[in-house]
Amino acid sequence: MAGFLVRRLGGLLFALLVLSVIVFLTLEFLPGDVAQILLGTEVRDDTLAALRTAFGLDRPAWDRYLGWIAGFATGDLGTSRIYGVPVAKLIVDRVAVSLPLAGMAFLIAVLLAFPLGLLAASRRGRAGDYAVMGFSQLGLALPNFWLGLLLILSFAIALPWARAGGFPGWGNGVGAALGALVLPAVTLALGEAAILARVLRTALLETLGEDYIRTARAKGLSPRAVLFGHALRNGMMPVLTILGLQLGYLVAGAVVVESVFTLPGLGQLLVQSIFQRDFAVTKSVVMLFASFVVAVNTLVDIAYHLVDPRAGRG
Amino acid sequence: MKDKLLKGALALLFGVALHTNALAKDTLTLGMTLEPPALDPTAGAAAAIDEVLYANVFEGLTRIDAEGQVQAGLAEKWSVSEDGLRWVFTLRPGVKFHDGSSFDAADVVFSLDRARGPDSKNAQKGLFEAISVVKAVDPQTVEITLSRPEGAFAWNLGWGDAVMVAPETAASNATKPVGTGPFRFDSRVEGQSITLMRNAQYWGKPVALSKVVFRFIADPAAQVAALKAGDLDAFPSIGAYESVADFANSSDFKVVVGTTEGETLLVPNQRKAPWSDPRVRQALTHAIDRKGLVTAVSEGYGTPIGSHFAPHSPAYVDLTGLYAYDPDKAKELLAAAGVAPGTKAVMKLPPPAYARRGGEVIAAYLAQVGIEVEIVPVEWGQWLSDVFKGAHDFDLTIVSHTEPLDIGIYARKDYYFGYESTAFDAVMDEIKRTADPARRNALYGQAQDILAKDAANVFLYQLPKLGVWKKGLEGLWANSPIQANDLTQAHWVQ
Numbered sequence: 173m174a175g176f177l178v179r180r181l182g183g184l185l186f187a188l189l190v191l192s193v194i195v196f197l198t199l200e201f202l203p204g205d206v207a208q209i210l211l212g213t214e215v216r217d218d219t220l221a222a223l224r225t226a227f228g229l230d231r232p233a234w235d236r237y238l239g240w241i242a243g244f245a246t247g248d249l250g251t252s253r254i255y256g257v258p259v260a261k262l263i264v265d266r267v268a269v270s271l272p273l274a275g276m277a278f279l280i281a282v283l284l285a286f287p288l289g290l291l292a293a294s295r296r297g298r299a300g301d302y303a304v305m306g307f308s309q310l311g312l313a314l315p316n317f318w319l320g321l322l323l324i325l326s327f328a329i330a331l332p333w334a335r336a337g338g339f340p341g342w343g344n345g346v347g348a349a350l351g352a353l354v355l356p357a358v359t360l361a362l363g364e365a366a367i368l369a370r371v372l373r374t375a376l377l378e379t380l381g382e383d384y385i386r387t388a389r390a391k392g393l394s395p396r397a398v399l400f401g402h403a404l405r406n407g408m409m410p411v412l413t414i415l416g417l418q419l420g421y422l423v424a425g426a427v428v429v430e431s432v433f434t435l436p437g438l439g440q441l442l443v444q445s446i447f448q449r450d451f452a453v454t455k456s457v458v459m460l461f462a463s464f465v466v467a468v469n470t471l472v473d474i475a476y477h478l479v480d481p482r483a484g485r486g
Numbered sequence: 487m488k489d490k491l492l493k494g495a496l497a498l499l500f501g502v503a504l505h506t507n508a509l510a511k512d513t514l515t516l517g518m519t520l521e522p523p524a525l526d527p528t529a530g531a532a533a534a535i536d537e538v539l540y541a542n543v544f545e546g547l548t549r550i551d552a553e554g555q556v557q558a559g560l561a562e563k564w565s566v567s568e569d570g571l572r573w574v575f576t577l578r579p580g581v582k583f584h585d586g587s588s589f590d591a592a593d594v595v596f597s598l599d600r601a602r603g604p605d606s607k608n609a610q611k612g613l614f615e616a617i618s619v620v621k622a623v624d625p626q627t628v629e630i631t632l633s634r635p636e637g638a639f640a641w642n643l644g645w646g647d648a649v650m651v652a653p654e655t656a657a658s659n660a661t662k663p664v665g666t667g668p669f670r671f672d673s674r675v676e677g678q679s680i681t682l683m684r685n686a687q688y689w690g691k692p693v694a695l696s697k698v699v700f701r702f703i704a705d706p707a708a709q710v711a712a713l714k715a716g717d718l719d720a721f722p723s724i725g726a727y728e729s730v731a732d733f734a735n736s737s738d739f740k741v742v743v744g745t746t747e748g749e750t751l752l753v754p755n756q757r758k759a760p761w762s763d764p765r766v767r768q769a770l771t772h773a774i775d776r777k778g779l780v781t782a783v784s785e786g787y788g789t790p791i792g793s794h795f796a797p798h799s800p801a802y803v804d805l806t807g808l809y810a811y812d813p814d815k816a817k818e819l820l821a822a823a824g825v826a827p828g829t830k831a832v833m834k835l836p837p838p839a840y841a842r843r844g845g846e847v848i849a850a851y852l853a854q855v856g857i858e859v860e861i862v863p864v865e866w867g868q869w870l871s872d873v874f875k876g877a878h879d880f881d882l883t884i885v886s887h888t889e890p891l892d893i894g895i896y897a898r899k900d901y902y903f904g905y906e907s908t909a910f911d912a913v914m915d916e917i918k919r920t921a922d923p924a925r926r927n928a929l930y931g932q933a934q935d936i937l938a939k940d941a942a943n944v945f946l947y948q949l950p951k952l953g954v955w956k957k958g959l960e961g962l963w964a965n966s967p968i969q970a971n972d973l974t975q976a977h978w979v980q
Contacts, residue, residue: 204867210523211609212531213874214889223607255676256524256660262676321707328715336715337708338701339678434703434712436677444677448523449867 206449250452270437274422280361289372311366320432337434375407416472420465517721521702524660527646531609533969536646540970544649544665554967570635591622610647694977720955744964748888748949756904767941769819771809787950793934801927805938827856831881
């Protein structure tokens, strides 16, 4: 197991290094100038040049690349050209919103999807199955920004139970901060739960058709014991894959929900930095997402091992 | 009892969110669409910076008031010599910066020299171009010598790019702004909000508000939701025009429609045929119904304009009738200029709604007279590099120029319009040398006339300012003569 991990780690670091070069080069060739965006249309050319020099943009590309990579070791990821604060601080502040949001959404999605998926598989062809599949269709079809607005209208305006977006910060009470994340988490979770319920149902149905299930029933095990003890465990592989993908999406792809709920998350930071050509931020956030996705994939691989020790060694 | 338990449980679940709206009546939560980048108004062009900090945290020698007039600021009074070259400003005594250091003539010299120096990051260096020497005569008196007369000099100094900064803190103003204003910068959550607190050591009349929170909400639907839910008290310039009728009927809010300095233009690239031909540009103006455009794009809010000047200004001349809506005349002119029906034009549109929506409506008007428009949406970075600078690769674009009294851009060499007129340049030069307000207004009238006759651009309408705020809140500006949210007079009426 140790050798497996070390090899995996080496491979991942190499992949991240290649990615860093690709990201850096892509941003180099993107048209647009952060100094022009900051200083607007009336600015004099010498002022633009002065700002570009202050930003270090007249250093050669390889010099800036190496400086950036070296910064990962020290934790100094440069300074945001737009905000003027260290990139590391911006990222940490945003992670403090995006990670709990993703975690809550993930939890809600799993808590919703597992019972529903199990219900659908055990009541196959009957009312329960159709109800769950109907819910799944709805969840897939509803656009999440529309659902988010609907939730705001219902729970923030019609009923004074939640705030209409915004994040009060962890310093003003954990309860308030979590409260601000509930509606966005539900919005994200409903779409994910729809997919998860479906995948779980399909995986279970496939497993339930296997010989060993028939044997277990013949042994006299109750349907519940068969479902939870055998079918679920064996049918988990595709579900784990989807869970891993979803976790990655929830952290990196929640930008639309962040916009509707005005949450200062990582998605918003990335999109704004691209529009404003604040590439000091863009590069590091992209690398962060990539590292996160890679880490989640590794966890999923380990989980495969735990669920099914026969799954490909190394 | 059960109901109470349920409510209590839900309250725990949703956190501290039951909206009792128990905000003390001396705090204000204000919404804005765009977030400022770094917080130094002397080193950035974004309107949002001034909209948070101008007159609240930073002050200049003079200030612009709600009517766009120059008032005394940190300078109590000023005088100018006969030849218009020597200005003497008398500063107020006893003024302190927020970090405790005192404000005097040395700070004026520092601020102005920093703004016009070779290392300056000032986005409006042109304001200071006429200055040749800034001298501190004594701690309360500053003498500024100009290289040429500048009739609007006192007005220039009222801009956000000309505010006074302290040498001790100027370098860190981007993250911790330190000024002399009635509010202190307290904290910022990037991407979310900025908080200001009342400055107890302010030199002037104390402000009514003790705390102001600016919240940045870009999505129009979220803006409306935040107001309705009570999370915000005011949205001075709301982006969701369609919601305004709803707020006007509500018993909690009032709608205040005002004007801005934003002239919305359809800009043809005069470096390219056929747009270099004034008849073609006249035809474009005849082809578009300004009132119809305003109704379709911004719910009827927005005053049509016939030249590059704000209708609320005393020097405004109404030239909308010069090339009025007349599609047949447009077709005639295009035929005379040799533009065949079916001619294609590429229209590059930046992100704002007035451009994206306006573009579609204008494309329809132009199709009626035989011009086939291809719409290309671009974001600001691309617009700046493709349209504004570089190869000026566009046929048409729609943009709103929001700086006050910026008619002078038509005298710029190599501006993206591609417009040149020696007659216009001559009028602009004379305005610079003229101090008498009546004469200046007359000259501005001449300038507007030249631009309208030449169809220097297709002048569409003035951007409106749609403000929604709670009844009971007074003192917010109705108009936007400069980009600012001056909160010095804002207060709650009991």
